[in-house]
Amino acid sequence: MVTAPCPESSGQLPAIRRDESLDRMRASARTPRVPASGVAHEAWGEADMPETVGRGNRGDFTVFPSVHVAGGRVVHLVQDGHVPEPVRTDPVETALAFQEQGATWLHLVMTEENGGFDADTAGRVIDAVDIDVQLMCRAGVTDDASLARALGTGCTRLNLGRGSLADLHWCATAIARHGERLGVSLPVRFTDHGPRVAGLRPGADSGDLGDVLSVLDRAGCARYVVADVSRESALSGPHLDLFKHVCTHTPAAVLAAGGVTSLQDLREITTLAPHGVEGALIGRALYAEAFTLPQALATVSRPHG
Structure with missing residues (x-):
């Protein structure tokens, strides 16, 4: 676990910094109290959260079983690195198993950190299944050519990962060009300076969470x-x-990721649907057989608040 202060221990979260263009987009929503310094310190409590943030329920809540791949085999992300999956090692077989169990979407993550990504393995997984695939490349998608290569795998949509976020201007340009087909992964690390978007190298980051959101929102990021x-x-x-x-x-x-360990965790995430959470990514809990994918799908199919 990260030892820097976090909301559970401090009870407070600095409100992220705003800009006028984002405020206009969110005119129907509550505007946080931000002092002249540009940083507010508000509790992360229910009292500070609007009931619906002006959104309402956007539709079905989606469960995304996750397949993380490094070196051609299934792995699990652990903070800045990854560890091998000991049982279900083949990414194609794992993806097909999730499809057979009722998945309608797959979250496929290529975790290579050697400056590129394994487009061949990504393409094999995507070609093997008949369901929609949301691809995320942790590294290697940093310019128009590598973006075209990632989109060329046949994925339904692509999430820009840590490597991409090193150049926010390029990310914003790509999002503006490709629209709904591009989303962004926001791996958040809590520090003495507030929430930061984690970078590709251990300990590195791509900036303040609020600053990153403002840039990408202005470009029209969909998710x-x-x-x-x-x-x-x-x-x-x-x-x-x-x-x-x-x-x-x-x-x-927003798609919620990280930490799901039980069906109750999943139920609690579904209650955030009126706030704008449209789905949850589930990885290690499924591999550890904490519950099954059919159980997860049945859980989110029930009405949620």
Whole structure:
């Protein structure tokens, strides 16, 4: 676990910084109290959250079983690195199993960190299944040519990962050009300076969470995958307050990731649907057989608040 202060221990979250263009987009939503310094210190409590953030329920809540791949085999993300999956090692077989169990979407993550990504393996997985695939490349998508290569795998949509976020201007340009087909992964790390978007190298970051959101929202980003990096593959429970906090500061859809360990965790995430959370990514809990994918799908099919 990250030892820097976090909301659970401090009870407070600095409100992310705003700009006028984002405020206009969110005119129907609550505007946080921001002092002249540009940084507010508000509790991450229910009292600070609007009831619906002007969104309402956007439709079906989607469960995304996750397949993370490095070196051609299935792995699990652990903060800035990954560990091998000991049983279900073949990414194609794993993806097909999730499809057979009822998945309608697959979250496929290429975790290579050697400056590129394994487009061949990504393409094999995508070609093997008949369901929609949301691809995320942790590294290697940093310019127009590599973006075209990633989109060329046949994925339904692509999430820009840590490597892409090193150049926010390029990310914004790509999002403006490709629209709904592009989303962004926001791996959040809590520090003494507030929430930061984690970078590709251990300890590095791409900037303040609020600053990153403002740039990408202005470009029209359609969705964010949001995770507390300290909870990835940790089976320690989802960071619900983080998901709500991001929802109150962006008009984009949010997909919740990291920490799901039980069906109750999943139920709690579905209650955030009126705030703008449209789905949840589930990885290690399925591999550890904490519950099954059919059980997860049945859980989110029930009415949620």
